[in-house]
Amino acid sequence: MRRLYSLKILWHGRNRFLPAVLAVAFSAVLIAVQFGVLLGTLAVTSRPIDHAQAQIWVGIGGVPSIELGHPIPEAWLYRVQAEPEVEDVEDYLYEFNYWHKPTGGSVHCCIIGARLEDSALGAVSDLTPEMRTRLTEPGAVVVDETELDRLGLHHGIGETAEVIGHKVRIVGLVHGFKSIWGPYVFCSMQTARRLLFQYQPNQTQYLLARCRHKADVPAVIERLRRKYPEMAVLAHHDFSIQTRLYWLTRTRVGIALGLTALLALLVGLVITSQTLYAAVTASLREYAVLRALGLPRWRIGALVLAQSFWIGLAGVATSLPMAVALARLAGAIGAEVLLPAWLLAGTITVTMTIAIVSGLLALRSLRLVEPANLLR
Amino acid sequence: MTEAKAAIIARNLSRSFGSGEERTTAVQEASLELRAGEMSLLMGPSGSGKTTLLAMLSGLLRPDSGQVLALGCDLWRMSDEERERFRLRHCGFIFQGANLMPALNARDHLEMVLRWGTRLPWTEVKRKAADMLALLGLAHKATLLPEHLSGGEKQRVAIGRALIKQPDLFFADEPTSALDWEHGKQVVELLRDTAHHGATVVLVTHDYRILPYADRIYRLEDGRLSSVDAMAQMALGAS
Ligand SMILES: Nc1ncnc2c1ncn2[C@@H]1O[C@H](COP(=O)(O)OP(=O)(O)OP(=O)(O)O)[C@@H](O)[C@H]1O
Ligand SMILES: [Mg+2]
Numbered sequence: 001m002r003r004l005y006s007l008k009i010l011w012h013g014r015n016r017f018l019p020a021v022l023a024v025a026f027s028a029v030l031i032a033v034q035f036g037v038l039l040g041t042l043a044v045t046s047r048p049i050d051h052a053q054a055q056i057w058v059g060i061g062g063v064p065s066i067e068l069g070h071p072i073p074e075a076w077l078y079r080v081q082a083e084p085e086v087e088d089v090e091d092y093l094y095e096f097n098y099w100h101k102p103t104g105g106s107v108h109c110c111i112i113g114a115r116l117e118d119s120a121l122g123a124v125s126d127l128t129p130e131m132r133t134r135l136t137e138p139g140a141v142v143v144d145e146t147e148l149d150r151l152g153l154h155h156g157i158g159e160t161a162e163v164i165g166h167k168v169r170i171v172g173l174v175h176g177f178k179s180i181w182g183p184y185v186f187c188s189m190q191t192a193r194r195l196l197f198q199y200q201p202n203q204t205q206y207l208l209a210r211c212r213h214k215a216d217v218p219a220v221i222e223r224l225r226r227k228y229p230e231m232a233v234l235a236h237h238d239f240s241i242q243t244r245l246y247w248l249t250r251t252r253v254g255i256a257l258g259l260t261a262l263l264a265l266l267v268g269l270v271i272t273s274q275t276l277y278a279a280v281t282a283s284l285r286e287y288a289v290l291r292a293l294g295l296p297r298w299r300i301g302a303l304v305l306a307q308s309f310w311i312g313l314a315g316v317a318t319s320l321p322m323a324v325a326l327a328r329l330a331g332a333i334g335a336e337v338l339l340p341a342w343l344l345a346g347t348i349t350v351t352m353t354i355a356i357v358s359g360l361l362a363l364r365s366l367r368l369v370e371p372a373n374l375l376r
Numbered sequence: 377m378t379e380a381k382a383a384i385i386a387r388n389l390s391r392s393f394g395s396g397e398e399r400t401t402a403v404q405e406a407s408l409e410l411r412a413g414e415m416s417l418l419m420g421p422s423g424s425g426k427t428t429l430l431a432m433l434s435g436l437l438r439p440d441s442g443q444v445l446a447l448g449c450d451l452w453r454m455s456d457e458e459r460e461r462f463r464l465r466h467c468g469f470i471f472q473g474a475n476l477m478p479a480l481n482a483r484d485h486l487e488m489v490l491r492w493g494t495r496l497p498w499t500e501v502k503r504k505a506a507d508m509l510a511l512l513g514l515a516h517k518a519t520l521l522p523e524h525l526s527g528g529e530k531q532r533v534a535i536g537r538a539l540i541k542q543p544d545l546f547f548a549d550e551p552t553s554a555l556d557w558e559h560g561k562q563v564v565e566l567l568r569d570t571a572h573h574g575a576t577v578v579l580v581t582h583d584y585r586i587l588p589y590a591d592r593i594y595r596l597e598d599g600r601l602s603s604v605d606a607m608a609q610m611a612l613g614a615s
Contacts, residue, residue, distance in 0.1 A: 003498075005480060005488065012479030012521075289475045290492075292436060293538065294464025299492045371436045374471050375427045375549060 006306035010314075013279060017311060020275040020358075024315025025322070027268035028351040031261045032323035033330075035343055038248070038257050040336030044179055045247050046240040048094065048112055051124035054208035055217050056080075057239045058224070059232045065246035066094055066239065067110065067181065071203040072231070079228060080209050085216035090115045091204035092122040093192040096182055100162040101152025108182035109151070111163070113192020121208040124174070127186060131172035135188050142172040146334055147183035163195045178334065268315075269354050269361070276308055276362035284368055292371035301366055305359040312355025316348050323347075383545060383576040384410040389432050389442035391425075402428040406442070406601040408594060410578060412544070415571035415589065418580045420596035426580045427549055429596065433578065434467055434547040435459045447544060464493050468538030468546040468575075472553055474530035476522040482533045483509060483518040486540050493541055508536045512566070528559025535566055546570055546577045557585060564589050 010017050043050075049057065049066060058080060060070040080089045093113035098106045114122030116132040123132065127142060134140055143151060153159045153170065160169045168185070177184050185195075193199060211217050217235060224233040234242065248254040280287070287300050323344075327337035386408050392401040403425040410416050410433075418426045431437035433444055435451050444451040447466060451459060476485055486505040490496050496504070509515050512532045522530055531551060538546065548567060552560030560583065568589045571577040579586070587593070595602050 002484075003487075003491070005477075005484065008484070009477070009479040283477065285473070285475045286477045289469065289471065289534075289537075290488075292434075292463065292467075292469045293489060293493070293541075294460050294462070294467065295489065295492045296460070296464075371469075372431060374469075374475070375431050375436065 004306075006303055007310055009279075009303070010307055010310055016279060017275060017307075020272040020311050021314045021318065023268045023271035024312055024351055024355055025319040027261075027264040027354065028316050028319035028347050029323050029326065030264040031350060032319065032339060032344060032347040033326050033337060034257045034261055035347075036323070036327055036337035036339045037330070037335065038253060039338035039340070039343065040330075041180055041253070042244040042247055043336065043338060044177070045181075046243040047177060048124060048184070049236055049240045049243065051126060052114070052122050052208065052236070053119075053125070053210065054092075054121035054236055055211060055214065056086075056209040056221060056224075057232075057234045057236055058207040058209065059205065059234075061230045061232050063232045065243040065250075067096070067243075068246075069094060069205040071199055071205060072207070074202045074204045076228075076231060077204075077207055079231075080207055080224065083220050083223065085211045085213065085220050086209050087212045088119070088121060088210045090121050090208055091189065092206040092208050093189065093196055093199065094205055095196045095199075097163055097195055099151060099183070099185070100164075102159065102161050103152040105152070107150055107152075109163070109185050110179060110182045111185045111187065111192055111195050113187055113189045113196070116188055121210055122206075124177075124186065126174040126177065128172070131174075134171035135186070135191070137169075137171070138194070139166065139168050139191055140171040140187065141168045141191065142174055142186040143170060143183055144177040144179070145173040145175055146178045148173075150183050164197070166194055168195070176336075178336075265350065265354050268351070269358050272308065272311055272355055272358035273361035276304055276311075276359060277365045279307070280304060280362060280365035281368060285374060287366075287369045288371045288374050291369055292374060297366060297369070300369065301363050304362055304366070305356065308355050308359025308362065309352075311358075312352045315355065316351050319347075319351070320344065382409040383412040383447055384408075384433055384578075385445040386433060387443045387445075389429065389439045389444065391428050391432060391437065391439050401599050403432065403439075403596075403601075404599040406596075406599075408601060408603065410576050411592075412576045413571060413574055414591035415568050415577040415579060416592040416594060417586060417590040418578060418594050418596065419582070422582075424596040425599040426596050428599075429601070430547055430549055430578060430580050434469065434545070435463055464541075466544045468541070468543035470531070470534045470538050470548045470551045472550045474522070474527075474534040476530055476533060478522055481519045481521050482514055482525065482529075482536075485533055485537045489537050489540055504540060508540045512536045513562075526559070528555050528562060531555060531559070531563055532566070535563065539566075539570060544575055546575050548577070548579045550580055550582065552581065552583055552586070560585075 060072050063069050074091060077089050080086055096108055096110050099109040100106045114120060116123050116135055131142055148156050156170050156173050160167055211220055221233045221235060327339050330337045386406060389403055389406045391403045392399055394400060406429055420426050432439045438452055483505055486508050487501050490501040490504060509518050514532060517529060552563050564586050567577050567579060
């Protein structure tokens, strides 16, 4: 501390530097939370993939995202099954249809039909054994608790509604499957086929597979792709990311958020660099004496940069707890904000860079430091 | 007193400011020789060019014409970087104000010069700074910020900062004008001691009470320099 002149200067002028610290913290919080919201939102789109046990997803060639699948021949099942490493293959439906609320009106919903055995590949892990048993009854469905309102229901279990003329009955509620496009409706394969009449009995939308040994998955995918170019064959992790990226680029929310983040960074940049610039110009005479004594200009530059570094660090240090708290708060009211380590690390990097760049911009004030000015 | 020899030789220094109608000649054809071990005063009415001359002698302000030989080097033939290194190695400055950094305490100011200007190890830096503070009578004020120091104490810190790198040439522009005589006297005595330890000290002042401390006195009038014998000048000041 005794040698950290930059910290002493910051502490002594803390009232002057506080706005800069807050501006940096503000940009960091904004970036972290915005992208956290985006990640949280996108995670919902791929959650049916992430929560299923399937290792390999097979769909129509070029399918960009889970909800944009098209019917494929159920007979492709044999193609997959023929691979010696494959243990299980099963069908899977994912399609939108209209949900007619008991209260009147209708809403787009997303019907997910899957096999329900304990070892089934498509059913999300959120479906308890009890729910799975109840789902085997025709017309039985499970929805997310937070979607009840959108579906025109009150308390859920036992209530009924209609999907294009077919009666459906709620037999269970899951949590954390709030969807952006239309409420998810989980049901058995049989129920799904009735609710999605556009599918022929010999058609499915996806085929899900599992290998005996997980290590074989890449090789099987590779082989299937080579043999059948008309099929999209994807590892579940890749399909998940592809689905999220599709929505990131397609919906342009990503671009909008990126622009706001850029704006926040600019605000932080301008305020920090102006604060540092003003601090140097307020100390021109002090620095000029050091220059007269022959102390090198770069030392004073380094002092300014060190100040910008500490401002950045203080800003980041204030922002992280705030971002985490905001994410918790948002989670409590039902909006998911994901703050993975890489996002926080990225935020820190970007914010610190901005702080240092502010320091570099403020360095232009050093040309005003002229020893000859001391003589007047 | 050490054997006197010319540390700074100035020949025909001239400098003017502005252009056309507003052109003023601040210093005209000034020549002088300053010796190591002596404290020289530069006196004269306000606006007579004292500061301008001091700045040219010390490498802060380029003369229009003329030459400055400082410790055998032609100061204004050097590149900017060379002159900066020369100032770092050989020159100490104090000005009318102490110009201390408000956030740094007395000790920091002294240590900073050695840390930034020399390659001395940290322990050595600390020791030298402590010694200098003791010499200045500021040992017990080492950790005080400038806002808690009196004007005289601040000026002494400024002197300490300039002295700690043991400069051969020491330039002071009215260092006592903001102080009462009690404190001003301390500053002048410090500068005289510095000179008598072998440095070349040039002091610009209006204050006739400093005359008894001077070894040599120069007078500027309308940019023209004349050397005056110290005793005679004292008589002049007294009259
Ligand atoms: N940067 C400048 N631009 C224009 N004129 C200047 C500049 N510096 C000095 N002068 C002029 O040069 C002359 C000498 O100024 P200088 O500062 O050397 O006087 P001085 O003897 O130090 O005066 P004082 O005792 O008031 O400090 C004055 O007329 C002044 O107005
Ligand atoms: Mg002057």
